[in-house]
Amino acid sequence: MGVDVFKAIFERRSVRKFRSEPVPDELIFKIVEAGVWAPSAGNVQPWEVILIKNPETKEKLARAALNQGFIAEAPIVLVVCVDLEKAGWAYGERGVNLYCLQDSGAAIQNMLLAAYALGLGGCWVGAFYEDEVKKILGIPRGFRPVAxxxxxxxxxxxxxxxRRRVEQVVHMEKF
Ligand SMILES: Cc1cc2nc3c(=O)[nH]c(=O)nc-3n(C[C@H](O)[C@H](O)[C@H](O)COP(=O)(O)O)c2cc1C
Structure with missing residues (x-):
């Protein structure tokens, strides 16, 4: 706690090399809590987070993620999923195909910033075979692992x- 929000936003980097030291559960729960406080469409909060510590499961996840070996080297791995039914009940097709992905993205970013603020590091990994990850973790139908x-x-x-410069990103409204 206690890191300025701008410092966290500007200084956070993807961490792909970890010390073997375990991370106390308390800190992991704090990180997930930061995720839960992200905004979500209609406050539906469609996310579910699976915590993985088992070395064999981590190895399997690393393989399912195109052999990104650093996944297996982290003391803890979070798999963020979305509840497609929940997203669909609230907002139909837009909920399933857009809002729940935006919601979970906001939660993941909050978690990465919280990890940074706690002296930890993490990496948002999106390149993986979804069906394999679902099989490895026994994720039920209706849930999609997103990161x-x-x-x-x-x-x-x-x-x-x-990063691209702000001037390149901003487009002034034309009158
Ligand atoms: C949707 C998404 C998917 C990503 N997938 C991967 C990935 O599969 N493997 C990886 O090493 N990094 C992945 N990243 C991390 C980006 O490579 C990283 O955020 C970017 O290069 C900027 O670096 P920084 O996070 O250190 O500022 C992903 C990031 C996002 C947002």
Whole structure:
């Protein structure tokens, strides 16, 4: 706690090298709580988070994620899922195909910022075979895994990543 929000936004980097030191559950729950406080369409909160510590399961997830080995090296791995039914009840097709992905994205970013604020690091992993991840974790029908988020104490400080300049991103309304 206690890190300025702008510092967290600007200084957070994807961490892909972890110390083996375990992460206390209390900190993981704090991180997930930060996710839960993200905005969601209609406050539906369509997310579910699976916590994985078992080395064999982590290995399987790393394989399902195109052999991204660093996943297995993190002391804890979060798999963020969305409840498609919940999303659909509230907002139909738009809920399923747009809002729940935006909702979970906001939650994942909150979790990454919270991890940073707690001296931890993580990486948003989106490249994986969904069906394999569902099989490995026994995720029931109606739920979609949207991100794998390995978390741990960073083994090194990742280098800065480039960003487009604000002037390139902003388009002034034409009158
Ligand atoms: C939707 C999404 C999917 C991503 N998938 C992966 C991934 O599969 N593997 C990986 O190493 N990083 C992945 N990343 C992390 C990005 O590579 C990283 O955020 C970007 O390069 C900027 O670096 P930074 O996070 O250090 O600022 C993903 C990020 C997002 C938002």
């Amino acid at each position: 794998i988020v390995p978390i741990g104490y960073p083994a090194s400080k990742p280098s800065k990543t480039p």
